[in-house]
Amino acid sequence: MERSFAKEIESLTLGDGETFYGEGILAVTKALLQSGVSYVGGYQGAPVSHLIDVMVQAKSEMSALGVHVEPCTNEASAAAMLGASIMYPARGAVTWKSIVGTNVAADALSNLASPGVIGGALIIIGEDYGEGASVIQERSHSYAMKSGLWLMDPRPNLDSMVNCVEHAFDLSEASNTPVMMEMRIRACHVQGSFIAKDNIAPEISTEKLLAEPAPHNYAQLAHPPVTFAHEKRKYDERMPAAREYIRKHKLNDVLSGRHENVGLIVQGGLYNALIRALCEMGLSDDQGNCDIPIMVLNVVYPLVPDEIVEFAVGKDAVVVIEEGQPEYIEHEIGSILRRRDVNTKLSGKDVLPMAGEYTSEVLMDGVAKFLRQYLPAVGNQLIDQQYEEEVAQLRKDAKKYLGEPVPPRPPGFCTGCPERPFFAALKLTEREIGKVHYSADIGCHAFATFAPFNFGNSILGYGMSLASNASVSSFQQKRSLAVMGDGGFWHNGLLSGVTSRLLNDGDGVLVIMKNGYTSATGTQEVISSPDSTMKLAAAEKSATTGETTIEDALRGVGVKWQRTVHTYSVSKMRDTLREAFQTPFNGLKVIVAEGECQLERQRRIKPIRAKALAKGERVSRTRFGIDEETCTGDHSCIRLSGCPTLTVKTSSDPLKTDPVAHVTNGCVGCGLCGEVAHAATLCPSFWRAEVISNPNLFDRVMAKLRGVFTGVQSV
Numbered sequence: 001m002e003r004s005f006a007k008e009i010e011s012l013t014l015g016d017g018e019t020f021y022g023e024g025i026l027a028v029t030k031a032l033l034q035s036g037v038s039y040v041g042g043y044q045g046a047p048v049s050h051l052i053d054v055m056v057q058a059k060s061e062m063s064a065l066g067v068h069v070e071p072c073t074n075e076a077s078a079a080a081m082l083g084a085s086i087m088y089p090a091r092g093a094v095t096w097k098s099i100v101g102t103n104v105a106a107d108a109l110s111n112l113a114s115p116g117v118i119g120g121a122l123i124i125i126g127e128d129y130g131e132g133a134s135v136i137q138e139r140s141h142s143y144a145m146k147s148g149l150w151l152m153d154p155r156p157n158l159d160s161m162v163n164c165v166e167h168a169f170d171l172s173e174a175s176n177t178p179v180m181m182e183m184r185i186r187a188c189h190v191q192g193s194f195i196a197k198d199n200i201a202p203e204i205s206t207e208k209l210l211a212e213p214a215p216h217n218y219a220q221l222a223h224p225p226v227t228f229a230h231e232k233r234k235y236d237e238r239m240p241a242a243r244e245y246i247r248k249h250k251l252n253d254v255l256s257g258r259h260e261n262v263g264l265i266v267q268g269g270l271y272n273a274l275i276r277a278l279c280e281m282g283l284s285d286d287q288g289n290c291d292i293p294i295m296v297l298n299v300v301y302p303l304v305p306d307e308i309v310e311f312a313v314g315k316d317a318v319v320v321i322e323e324g325q326p327e328y329i330e331h332e333i334g335s336i337l338r339r340r341d342v343n344t345k346l347s348g349k350d351v352l353p354m355a356g357e358y359t360s361e362v363l364m365d366g367v368a369k370f371l372r373q374y375l376p377a378v379g380n381q382l383i384d385q386q387y388e389e390e391v392a393q394l395r396k397d398a399k400k401y402l403g404e405p406v407p408p409r410p411p412g413f414c415t416g417c418p419e420r421p422f423f424a425a426l427k428l429t430e431r432e433i434g435k436v437h438y439s440a441d442i443g444c445h446a447f448a449t450f451a452p453f454n455f456g457n458s459i460l461g462y463g464m465s466l467a468s469n470a471s472v473s474s475f476q477q478k479r480s481l482a483v484m485g486d487g488g489f490w491h492n493g494l495l496s497g498v499t500s501r502l503l504n505d506g507d508g509v510l511v512i513m514k515n516g517y518t519s520a521t522g523t524q525e526v527i528s529s530p531d532s533t534m535k536l537a538a539a540e541k542s543a544t545t546g547e548t549t550i551e552d553a554l555r556g557v558g559v560k561w562q563r564t565v566h567t568y569s570v571s572k573m574r575d576t577l578r579e580a581f582q583t584p585f586n587g588l589k590v591i592v593a594e595g596e597c598q599l600e601r602q603r604r605i606k607p608i609r610a611k612a613l614a615k616g617e618r619v620s621r622t623r624f625g626i627d628e629e630t631c632t633g634d635h636s637c638i639r640l641s642g643c644p645t646l647t648v649k650t651s652s653d654p655l656k657t658d659p660v661a662h663v664t665n666g667c668v669g670c671g672l673c674g675e676v677a678h679a680a681t682l683c684p685s686f687w688r689a690e691v692i693s694n695p696n697l698f699d700r701v702m703a704k705l706r707g708v709f710t711g712v713q714s715v
Contacts, residue, residue, distance in 0.1 A: 005050070009058040014196040019294045020158070025050045025188040025298040028124060031165035036200035038090040038119070041081040044521040045097025046649060048126035048187035052095060053522065066205025071524065074462075074491045075101040079108035082178060085119035086112070087214035090204040091169050097521075098125035098182065098460065099138040100442075104492070106143065109178075111222040114146040114230040116176040116238060119204075120169030123149075127182040129324050129357045137355060139324045140182060143680060144301045147659040148234040150179045150242055151301040155253070155271040156187035158194040167251055171299075175242035177234075178194040184269050232588050243304045253296040260293060260712060262366070265333065266321040268298040270358055277363035281382055292371075300329055305336045312337060317345035317368070317374040323348075323358045331378060345374065351496075371517075410450045415645050416602075417667035418567045418595025419445050419513050423453045424640045424676050425573035426481075427626055433581055436481050441465035443485035443520045445513050448699075452642045463488035466497030466510050473508050479581050479589075483511045486550060487518030490526050501588045502558050509580045510590045511566075514550055515597040523600050529597070554590055561585050567595035568671060598668060621667030621694045626661045630685035633658035637686075641676045661685065 008026050012033060020030055029051050032040060038060075042052040055062055055069045062069050072078040075096040085092050102125060112121070125140055144151035150171060154164035161183075168179040204210060221228050222281035237260040239313075240447065246252065253268075266274050274294070278284035283291045295311045295318075297303070312318050320330040330348035337344060351373075352358070371379030413420045422445075430436065435509040440446055440456035441463065447457040460468040473480045484493045489512050501508060516530050517523040528550050554562055561583070565576050573593065580589045612619050628651055638646050638661060645666040663673065674686045692699050 005054045005057050008050075008054050009061060010713045012054070012058055012061055013199070016196065016198045018196045019193050020196045021193045022158075022191070023050075023188065024156065024161055024183065024190045024192070026054065027162055027194060028165055028193070029054055029197065031162040031194055032068070032093050032122075033065065033199040034162075034197045035068060035120075035166050035169050036091055036202045037093050037169075038202040039070070039081065039092045040082060040094070041070040041072050041078045041092075042095035042124075043072050043075045043078050043097075043101060044518060044524045045101060045126060045519065046449070047128065047184065047185040048095045048097060048124060049522045049524070050188070051124065058474060063206065065199055065201050066207030067202065068206050075529075076108050076419050077110065079105035079123070081106075082112050082117070082121045082123070085117040085121045085178075086115055087118065087217060087220055088204060088210075089119045091120040091122075091202065093122040095124040096141045097135065097559065098127045100135045101125065101656060102140045102143050104462070109143060109149065109384045110147050112125055112178055113149050113234075113649075114227050115220045116233070117172060117178055118176060120172040121178040122132070122165065122168045122172065123178060125180060125182050125599040126185070126188060128185050129355070133537060134567045135325070139328070140180060141301065141324070141328045144180055145328065148177065148231075148238065149229065149301075150175070150177055150299065152179060152181040152301045152567070153253075154181065154183075154187070154298050156184070156190045157272070157407040158190070158192040160268070160298065161187065162194050164251070167249060168409070169252075170249075171242060171245050174245045175238045177238045177242060183267065186272070187269055190272075192203045194574055198359055210240060230583040239302055242302055246299050246302075247304050247307060251299050252304070253294075253298065254307075254311060255288065255294040255296065257291045257293040259264070259291055259375055259378060261316045262316070262371070263295065263315050263318040264321060265295045265297065265308075265318055265329075267300055267323060267329070268296050270321055270323055270363070271296050273358060273360045274363050274367075276360040277367060280360065280364055281368065283378070296353055297329070303329070303332055303336065305340070308333055308336045309314060309340050309342055312342055312344040315344050317347055317370070318353065318637050319370040320346070320348040321352065321358065321363065321366070322348060325354045327354075347374070376422065398472040411447055412450060412644060413444065413447050413642065413698060414598055415442065415643065415666055416598035416670040418598060418670075419448075419593070420642055421567040421570050421595070421672050421675065422511065422573060422593045423448045423455060423642075424672070425570045425577060425679070426455065427453065427569075427640055428570070429581070429679055430578040432578060434478070436478050436581065437469060437476055439465040439469040439472070439480065439482040441482070441484040441488050443488055443513070444515075445483055445485055446520075448483075452639045461492070463492030463494075464496060465509070466493060467500055469508065470501065470506060472503070479509050481509045481511065481581075483513065485519070486515065486526055487520070487524075489550060490528070491518075494557070498554065498559065498588065498590075499557050506588065507586055508588055509577075509672060510588060512550055512590065514590050514592050514594045515566075517597050517600060519597045519599070523597055533541065535554075550592055553591075558588050559588055561587060562590040562592065564592040564594055567593045568675060570672070570675040574679060598670065613693055616694050618696055619698070621691050621693075622693050623689045624667055624671065624673055625663050625687050625689070627685045627687055628660040628662075630683055631660040632685075634683070635661060637661055637673055637677055640670050640680055643672060659692055 011020055012030055014020055040055055052071055060247045060566055078094040081094055082092050084090055152164050154160045172179045275288050276282055278290055279286055322329045334346050347370050351369040368382045438455045438457050440459045458468050465485055467483045469480040469482055518526055563576050565573050576591055609619055645664045647662055649662040651660045677686050
């Protein structure tokens, strides 16, 4: 996994009355165990990756409770796990990154929502907006509304989040409906504490097995004709039951304020940012004691009409603070007020941005606009001339000191990433055959869309690259290219891309980045990971095991043309790409670009190297550099490799006016710079050295001999 969660795992075993310290997503994990969950599944993705990662690493603790934990191959398989709660009183939780994950899980969610559940079912989704989000900007709120799922959005403090998890299961069971809980990155990683409870061993579990399956009950199947009754039951029975539970248990918070003629209605997840904004405006203290009444919606769907009306009646205006678009909550509140003939003015997206993250600065501006219109005695006092002048001066000073605008710094490949050599080879290939249509995919390899590579004509979804250029292939003279990672291949690409292309006897080139992990989400294991702990665990139970590889799967579905090439062999990769684009073979051609994720490689070898050094054993590592006398200053090597440790510096030769290439100490010795120089026939300025710690007698003798011939003595 991305890192060890040993300390976090210890906190999962805290008992009643003990204090839990940590971040939000780990508090949610602990809350699941306190709620008697029987099974947990999910597909990784920020900001909720930790939940499934921690539980996978806490295998012994989960086994003691009888909790089944399953890292799923995609979000659809995770959502389908909740089918266990349809006919069994077993509590289950699944997690994924939204909205992309919810899109993938949509089919299973619809068929889950139709019959409903008898065991509590909770879906924890990581949802974000604005520049901090790494995916498309949509909301899972629409899925909750269309399918009749309840959606929680807890305040970003540990007590509130733990309380919401525990109530989510009860709410699910009280209304026979799955519950979704969205968590922004600020909620997932907020630090805090709460008083823990004992973990509850579930009544149905891996330790308490059922003797017989549930009896057949056609009314609980998502299949006609009972689906028509399901839809009626959703809104005639389940929603009223949910609203009754929400109201009875006061899941939404109403906070009083002295200016009672206006009010703020806010999603729970935005509460901290709102209080920060009100503090800056002098309308609240940092404990949340505010001058303006606030209604905090910890449950954003369904809304409870009586609660909304009670808060709005007697006020001149309320503003709905709702992040993302469209404004589902504002529309629903507007309908509730009109139907109850409440004439309170409703504000929202008229004073706040339609899209993007609602930071404290954004909320300050929006709330100030609202108050100037509906509470002018307060709103007109919020224009602080001195504050605006101070901000303007700071911006002026920054511009002066910088001298010029700060250049953009888009994300890029890690140093030594095995995927970078492939794109260097692709650039060399295009020099010979010309530009090709490139279908990009979700994953680390998407960084090739940035300079210096600038590859990519579309990104349509995880594992969807090959499927996305199916029609493009029909009207291009050259073969089109699709690239996906091994994570994307197992997630979706094998079925939606490879088998679809084979079914239609289509042509084209697919490159699969086989780095061994689902790297972009934290280097979680996939079925083809080397030395997978999951596969090793399975091997303990089975006498016959065999490694499942991408090549096996491709061969099994009928791919006739495939090659496996190590990514650092830039010349061989270039030649293989050229062959794939020019071969007379008509059909899908697959190149498996193999090279272990550099982060995992470093995590694997660093402890080994440190242990050897501590024992005084011989340790060798590779170091690359550049002879600046040979370097011409052309910098083609930088444009072709894009390595962050390959940069420029001022030449020590006064006759060379252009800066020369330079390798920094961040180099991990992957050798790409030399490979590129060789493949592209660049200047021979790169040198390679072996740095030896604790040298033996042979090493010392060889060093002295080299010194005699070169005049350079070793250190």
